[in-house]
Amino acid sequence: MATAVSRSLRSPRVLIALGMIACIAACAVFAGFIAPHDPGDQNLLSTLTPPAWAAGGDQNYPFGTDSLGRCVLSRLIYGARTAMLVAIFASLGAMVIGSVLAHVSGYFGGALDWIIGRMVDVWMSFPPVILSLILMVGLGVGLGKIILAIILVDWTRFCRVLRSDVLIVTRHDYIAAARLLGFTHWQTIVREVLPATLPLLITLVSLEMAIAVVVEAILSFVGLGVAADQPAWGQMIADARQYVYQSPWNLLLPILAIIFTVTAFNLLGDGLRRSLDVRLAEAGR
């Protein structure tokens, strides 16, 4: 495990990704100190002002203001908080449900495996976007609801991929040996199976974080995401889309923020996959 960690930390992909994520996390945690304005403060006398570097820009609002005269920079910074909260809690929640079911399914097999497998089939026959939209209708808007919806939709990603890994690991002799030594099923799964599936699990979590950020943006864009007073990138895009002729920057900046964040998580996932997967690491690619 220690070698795996040091191997990942030598991968340029992982390092760059961690640097990018640190920037976003800093914005999210210290939003109150960094942001020049309160993200909800309206200044109706200066709406849709361009960024400070453009003609007619105002130094008070480095990235300009939106249609209600709110500071775009401050909203971007607070939007990072929303995105990070969703990324962390949604991916961890989906991971917990998905991996528990995957381990139970792959380890015990039999009827339990069949039932969980059919559940995954039913879920997968639903396009994720459609399912999350329908869930949001049922749950109502709000940050917690988005997280819950993403967990309810995306646990299958973990379950499906991990189950086949668990199946392979369970066939190894050392698992049988552990059972012969008198380990309970629970002990065998936690001490013997889980360490073997952990690299894949970690990789999947970072990829899921990227997906969660996108889903949150999509739901907020459609107007079924966070509550109206919570700054979110998707909501900023939806608002800016109506004024794209007057202030294109308002549209482009949150788009860039989303791309930056999602790239960071995908890069991390890709780097981890390459350095944690022994087969890939040995093949040198």
Place this chain on the structure above:
Amino acid sequence: MIATVVKLMARRLLAAIPILLVVSALLFCVLRLLPVDPAAMSMPPTATIAEIEVKRREMGLDRPLPQQYLIWLNDALHGDFGRSIVFRREARSLVAATLPVTIQLALAAMVLAAVLGVGGGLVMFHVRGTLFEPLADFVSILLLSIPEFLWGLILLFVFGVALHLLPFTGQVAPGLPLPHITGFLLLDALLVGRFDVFVSACQHLILPAVALGLAFSPTIMRVLRSSLFDIYHEDYIEQARLRGLSEGHILLGHALKNASLPTLTLAGVQFGILFSGTLLVEVIYSYPGMGNLMVDAVRNADLPLIQTIGLTYCVVVLVINTAVDSLYVLLNPKLRVR
């Protein structure tokens, strides 16, 4: 061989029936848990409580949930999916009018994604081991990180708003007639011989299709590249080299053929996801497809319509998956025996 495929398809479609039943039941339950009253919503605002109560009984809403589901199922099997509360039309006819629009968009996007994906995958494989490899790698991850709705907005901004090159609202220019024969506008325009409509429809299709295609090409790129990597470890590649074949011939004539199988499987899975990706692209470009209808239905809590559209998406995804499986059997020589 054809018989094998037909048998496989039949088996897969049979297996899809219980899945569809469970999906429809789940959908029904989720939608009935909503704090909205379909009876009150389908009455004019001046209706009295007694009138709403009559309507509720008429719609079967006073009965227990399982019984309500059976009523719905019976109606659905007879082709009656209920009436949209907002549009006051049959949900079935609304879906029938918008589904071809979405299928046409998804097919155009899929072709683009395949072309971009195969081209990009070959380029990525070609630059392996050179200084460009890290760059190609980063570009592919960056592309992977831009979802279709961001591409939609970026393209709309660049080609529609800034450069004024392409139209970005609706399916054809306003004022042009919408011929209706099959529902697929490009085909219908040709059938009635209106080339102006055809050209306009093509122009309106470009931005949404490119946005979707761009979003789904990087996965194809990456799978193609990694299966090419695997194939280049095989002996027959070395043998082809010894026979004096050019590298280009080996790549396109031998390796690509074998690498196309895993790529195709993935592209099939992607097509299901791409199909639902049309939703946001349609919203951004006001494209009158099923996705736009779905968002309207969701915003207005139009339960019968949500239920019908949700189920339609599931059916389409199941059909696509079955088709891809059959195609896989047709193309894979190893599965052809017997």
